[in-house]
Amino acid sequence: AGLGAPGAGPAASRAGRNAGQVCLAGTRLLVEEPVAEEFTRRFVEKATALRQGDPRDESTDIGPTIHPRQLEKIDGFVRRAVAAGARAVIGGHRKDGQYYAPTLLTGVTQDSEIVQEEVFGPVLTLQTFTGEDEAVRLANDTRFGLAATVATGDRERAERVSAQLVAGTVWVNCFFVRDLQAPFGGSRQSGVGREGGTWSFDFYCDLKNTVTAPNGWSQDHG
Template sequence: MAREPEATVGGVAVDTRHWIGGERVDSAETFADVSPIDGRVLAEIARGTGTEAAAAVAAAKTAFPAWAATPPAERARLLHAIADGVEQRLEELALVETHDNGALLRSHRRGVMPRVAHNFRFFADWLLGLAHEDFETRGHRNHVSWDPAGPSVLITPWNAPLMLATWKIAPALAAGNSVVLKPAEWSPLTASLLADIAAEAGLPAGVFNVVQGYGTEIGDALTSHPDVRRISFTGSVPTAKRIAASAAANLTPLSLELGGKSPLLVFADADLDLAVQLAVEQYDNAGQVCLAGTRLLVEDSVAAEFTRRFVDKAAALKQGDPRDEATDIGPNIHARQLDKIDGFVRRALDSGARAVIGGHRQDGLYYAPTLLTDVAQDSEIVQEEVFGPVLTLQTFVTEDEAVALANDTRFGLAATLATGDPERAERVTAKLVAGTVWVNCFFVRDLKAPFGGSRQSGVGREGGTWSFDFYCDVKNTVTAPKGWLSHG
């Protein structure tokens, strides 16, 4: 008996099959997609294997030449049409994603889904202005151009599924590449809706494909495929190492964003109310944010007052159903993730850490916002990414000590700095190892800016022209001085 290919999630119909070559494609097996809100099975999702991976890459390869040859203005028009479709279905996308990954509905409505549309509009417009000024070498003209590279495999995470996927999809399509998207198995639903939106916008068949499944079953078939020209991945360091090994045989270029263990430095000259607000913001999305400043480093002379204000402000956060407009912190995404978070905290407490707030599970998949003190710099809780609502607090006396603590992990994705001294801000930011540094603010991201991590937080940069540098083969054409044809 054939299974029902659609599921209804939050009142929205979602196709649970793959999207390959402009058609819906089913698989012999499925996997359950479970809502973190209440543990309900939302849908049975087509479970792809190497067969579907090969079919998607073949479809992308077939579609690539015509898409690469499509004039930039037409590519840009289609990306704007996709953005229009996102805006028209914004409420549906917000509802489905909230049910699927447990993030706040109000955030999806007001920030996340509008940003999805903006991702397409930004790269459509950037494409039309993409240029490098010609320059001369001994009378010869140098002209830089960006040639589409080919089929691109994009593997995306579960914590902000559609926004993080479209940070990759939009520039890849704008560059003239065809795309195979593999969304995270814990949150695949809005990727399927995006396939519908792209098709309705008129994107040619095979230019955008979606294959669903477990990375262990479908990932290697995608990343090792000889016809894939670019791979972009956001996720964990161990998975990135497997992807890099898989891609090595074909020397396929990689862009890797691998999370971090970012510091938030608070100096005594900072506006403490602002510093506390920035610190409490790190609980956003139940702590499931790769950029989060989870290591609070506070100057010793203000640490007690900072902690007092932090506890008061954190106590006002409401944890509960993410569909409720009043909720500040929703559930963590999966029982395995909750076990991982709790394991980190239990081991830290057993090793002598003290929970100022939290430190325990709540009902369901909810974990109490947690702040741990009395932690050693070389401890697991300070060195490893927890990816949950868990912060640590350490103190420092000197500026040099603050910088040394901030840089003393294997990661380097981001850092946040609170200070009232512009000269100190300049000194400290120059010494921090991070792809992004925020001073007296947090999570301000302009798509014109480079984004990526240092050390084991990633490889490469995307954003603005950096995205086109990755998704294209950058070419320099050198032309001899005028009159060269006469020399035969």
């Protein structure tokens, strides 16, 4: 969720790392209406400069899709979204080999498949909002809740919004910063329990509950 920070555009374009094939990828961009045009311009400028190629090459920004079936799945999501009225600001098509062009879709609706499902490809959607309540409602209106990112220059707003987001991890003005001692996991259909640090002990333990009557077996107890 991007809240009023046009400078988040270049950062958001990096959501295509690992070709979008990562559970923590921020694929739904929520941008405050007054900065949406500037945000989109900066996003497109940065995204079009990304280099796709061999991941072993240090100059590569985005590698290939893992399998032809996944490439077909990604393309299917995009084609159905466009058929339903979405517009590809950039991308929206396959490239030679196992590559899908970095894609940004606008004109999507909250109930559309491309918004509600996980694509696992270099595909992002952009929706605008006019107030915090609307932003939080849109952000929470899915069956998933692994991670969210808030971009804002207002510290109080960051705290306010972060507290309302249904997600196991919320990043504020950063992305993919992890401390392995901190709890990690998702909400809703993004998982159960938490890994990391002492939080993971119970998750990986097989606990036994033994109950003993203080007076033992007797006729009084049947």
